[in-house]
Amino acid sequence: MTVDLASIEKFLCDLATEKVGPIIKSKSGTQQDYDLKTGSRRVDIVTAIDKQVEKLIWESIRAQYPTFKFIGEESYVEGESKITDDPTFIIDPIDGTTNFVHDFPFSCTSLGLTINKEPVVGVIYNPHIDLLISASKGNGIRVNGKGFDHQAKLESMGSLVLNKSVVALQPGSAREGKNFKTKMATYEKLLSCDYGFVHGFRNLGSSAMTMAYIAMGYLDSYWDGGCYSWDVCAGWCILKEAGGRVVGANPDEWNIEVDNRTYLAVRGTINNDVDEQKKYIKDFWACVDGQLKYD
Amino acid sequence: MVLSKQELKEVENTFIGLLKNEIGPLLKSHAGTNLQSYDDKSNGVDLVTALDKKIESIIKSELASKYPKFKFIGEETYVEGVTKITNDPTFIVDPIDGTTNFIHGYPYSCTSLGLAEMGEPVVGAVFNPHLNQLFHASKGNGAFLNGQEIKLTERPLILQKSLVALEGGSERTESSQGNFDKKMGTYKNLLSESGAFVHGFRSVGSAAMNICYVANGMLDAYWEGGCWAWDVCAAWCILRETGGIMIGGNPGEWNIPLDRRCYFAIRSGCEPKDQKQFAEAFWSHVAGKLEY
Numbered sequence: 136m137t138v139d140l141a142s143i144e145k146f147l148c149d150l151a152t153e154k155v156g157p158i159i160k161s162k163s164g165t166q167q168d169y170d171l172k173t174g175s176r177r178v179d180i181v182t183a184i185d186k187q188v189e190k191l192i193w194e195s196i197r198a199q200y201p202t203f204k205f206i207g208e209e210s211y212v213e214g215e216s217k218i219t220d221d222p223t224f225i226i227d228p229i230d231g232t233t234n235f236v237h238d239f240p241f242s243c244t245s246l247g248l249t250i251n252k253e254p255v256v257g258v259i260y261n262p263h264i265d266l267l268i269s270a271s272k273g274n275g276i277r278v279n280g281k282g283f284d285h286q287a288k289l290e291s292m293g294s295l296v297l298n299k300s301v302v303a304l305q306p307g308s309a310r311e312g313k314n315f316k317t318k319m320a321t322y323e324k325l326l327s328c329d330y331g332f333v334h335g336f337r338n339l340g341s342s343a344m345t346m347a348y349i350a351m352g353y354l355d356s357y358w359d360g361g362c363y364s365w366d367v368c369a370g371w372c373i374l375k376e377a378g379g380r381v382v383g384a385n386p387d388e389w390n391i392e393v394d395n396r397t398y399l400a401v402r403g404t405i406n407n408d409v410d411e412q413k414k415y416i417k418d419f420w421a422c423v424d425g426q427l428k429y430d
Numbered sequence: 431m432v433l434s435k436q437e438l439k440e441v442e443n444t445f446i447g448l449l450k451n452e453i454g455p456l457l458k459s460h461a462g463t464n465l466q467s468y469d470d471k472s473n474g475v476d477l478v479t480a481l482d483k484k485i486e487s488i489i490k491s492e493l494a495s496k497y498p499k500f501k502f503i504g505e506e507t508y509v510e511g512v513t514k515i516t517n518d519p520t521f522i523v524d525p526i527d528g529t530t531n532f533i534h535g536y537p538y539s540c541t542s543l544g545l546a547e548m549g550e551p552v553v554g555a556v557f558n559p560h561l562n563q564l565f566h567a568s569k570g571n572g573a574f575l576n577g578q579e580i581k582l583t584e585r586p587l588i589l590q591k592s593l594v595a596l597e598g599g600s601e602r603t604e605s606s607q608g609n610f611d612k613k614m615g616t617y618k619n620l621l622s623e624s625g626a627f628v629h630g631f632r633s634v635g636s637a638a639m640n641i642c643y644v645a646n647g648m649l650d651a652y653w654e655g656g657c658w659a660w661d662v663c664a665a666w667c668i669l670r671e672t673g674g675i676m677i678g679g680n681p682g683e684w685n686i687p688l689d690r691r692c693y694f695a696i697r698s699g700c701e702p703k704d705q706k707q708f709a710e711a712f713w714s715h716v717a718g719k720l721e722y
Binding site (some may be wrong): 144156164167180231234236237238239240262288291292301305306308310311314319323326327328329332334335336337338339340348351352354 | 463
C-alpha cells in the first residue's frame with residue numbers, strides 16, 4: 136500500500152486549524168470542572184472538552200481513512216492499545232491540559248501518523264498564538280503552511296553544545312518516588328555550574344509544543360519521562376524532518392520506540408553534523424542522575 | 431510633585447509608541463541572530479549583547495528629550511552601590527528582558543519600560559514583539575493587553591491547584607547556604623506530592639513576561655530571587671492595576687521596596703484574604719531565606 140503522506144499532512148492541518156483549534160481557543164480557561172485521572176490528590180487533569188475533541192478528530196479521520204488504526208489519549212486502554220506496523224493515527228486532542236485549564240497559552244492539538252511504528256506525519260497547532268507546525272517524512276517542515284528553512288536557522292544558532300544550550304524540562308504529574316527524585320536531581324545537575332551549566336531551562340507545559348519549538352530552533356533539547364506516544368508522535372516526525380533526533384532519556388538508549396515513555400529530543404546541527412549531535416546527547420546523559428522507569 | 435493620573439497616562443502612551451514603532455521591530459528582527467557574539471557578564475550564562483546597550487541608549491535619549499527632569503535607571507547603565515532609586519520620578523528600564531531568550535531566539539524576550547515615583551511603580555509597559563503582546567498600565571488607569579482592559583474571571587486561588595512561574599536564574603553555585611540550593615529545595619517542596627503538590631510550574635525565561643502573565647491570570651503566581659528593579663518595575667505596575675499583589679519572596683515580607691531583588695507576584699480574581707492565605711501557604715515551602 137502506498138500512502139500519500141503530503142495529502143495526509145494537509146488533511147490533518149485543515150482539521151487542526153478549522154475544527155479543533157477554535158474549540159481549544161474558545162474553551163481555554165473556562166473549564167473549572169475537571170477530573171483528576173487517578174486518586175484524589177493527583178494533578179493529571181482531564182476535562183470534558185478533551186473527550187469531545189478526541190471524538191471529533193476520530194470521526195473526521197475515520198470518514199477519510201477508514202482502514203487506518205487510531206490511538207488517542209482519551210480512548211487509550213493501558214495494556215490493550217498497541218502500536219502495530221499498520222498506518223496508525225496517534226493523537227492527543229489537547230496537549231498541555233493543565234495549560235488549557237489555567238489558560239496558559241500553550242495548549243495545542245497534536246496529530247501524528249505512524250507507519251511501521253515510525254512517525255511519518257506530524258501536525259501541531261496552538262490556536263492561542265496561531266502557530267501551525269507540520270511535517271511529513273521526506274517533505275520537510277512547514278510553519279503556518281509555509282516552507283521552513285531549518286538549515287538556515289541552524290546556521291544562525293551556531294554549534295550545539297550542552298553548556299550553551301537552553302533545555303526544556305517538565306516535572307510532569309507524578310511527584311513522588313524514584314522517577315521524581317531522578318528528575319529533580321537531574322535538573323539540578325543540568326543547571327549546576329559544576330556539571331551541565333546549561334544556559335537555562337524553559338517549561339512550556341506541553342511536550343508537543345516543546346518539540347515543535349526545538350524543530351523551529353527556539354530550544355536546543357527536551358528531556359522527559361512519563362509522557363506517552365501521543366505526546367511525542369507528531370513532534371517526533373516534525374523534529375526529525377528538521378534534522379533533530381529523539382533518543383531515550385536514560386543513557387545509551389540510542390534507538391527507542393514511539394511508546395518508550397522516556398525521551399531526549401535534540402535539535403539538528405549545521406550540515407547535519409551527526410558527531411556533534413551525538414556528543415551533545417552523551418554530555419546530556421552524563422547529567423542524568425538515576426534511571427527513569429515507567430510501567 | 432506627584433504626577434496626576436492624566437500625566438501618568440501620557441507617559442504610558444509615550445511608552446507604547448516607543449515600543450511599537452521603534453524598539454519592538456528592532457528586537458524582533460535581531461532575536462536569535464547573535465549567538466556567537468555576546469559578552470560574558472558574570473559567568474557566561476547572563477548574556478549581554480551590543481544591541482542591549484544600543485536599545486537602552488535609544489530609550490534613554492527619547493525619554494530624556496520628552497521628560498528632561500526625570501531620572502533614568504537602566505540595566506546597562508546601572509552601577510552597583512552607586513545607582514539608587516529616590517522619590518523623584520525615575521524611569522526604570524530593561525532594554526531586553528530575557529536576554530538568554532533573545533540570544534537563542536526563544537520567543538519570550540521583551541522590553542520593559544517602567545516609571546517609579548516615591549519609590550513606587552506608577553507606569554509600566556512590557557512588549558513582546560515575537561508574540562505581539564503589549565501589556566501596559568498606569569496608576570489609577572487600569573491595565574491593558576494590546577489596548578484591551580485586563581479583567582480576571584473570579585475564581586478560587588488555592589496553592590495545590592495553582593500554576594506557578596519558577597526560573598533557574600544564572601546564579602548556580604552549589605552550597606548549602608547559597609541561593610541556588612535554597613531555590614531548588616523550594617521547587618522540590620512545591621512540586622512534591624508530600625509538599626504543596628502544585629498543578630505545575632512554567633518557565634518562560636523573562637521576569638517581566640512572567641509577572642504580566644500573572645497579571646492577566648494565565649499564571650497564578652511567580653516566585654523569584656536575584657532579579658533587579660528593572661526586571662519588575664513595569665510589570666509590577668501592570669500587576670497592581672489588575673488587583674494582583676507583589677510581595678517578598680521570603681516569608682513575612684508583605685511590603686518590599688522596588689529593589690528588594692526577591693519577589694513574589696500573586697494574581698487577582700479573588701479576595702485579598704485569599705491572596706494572603708495563598709502567600710502564607712506558599713511561604714511555608716520556601717527552603718531557607720534568599721539573600722542578595
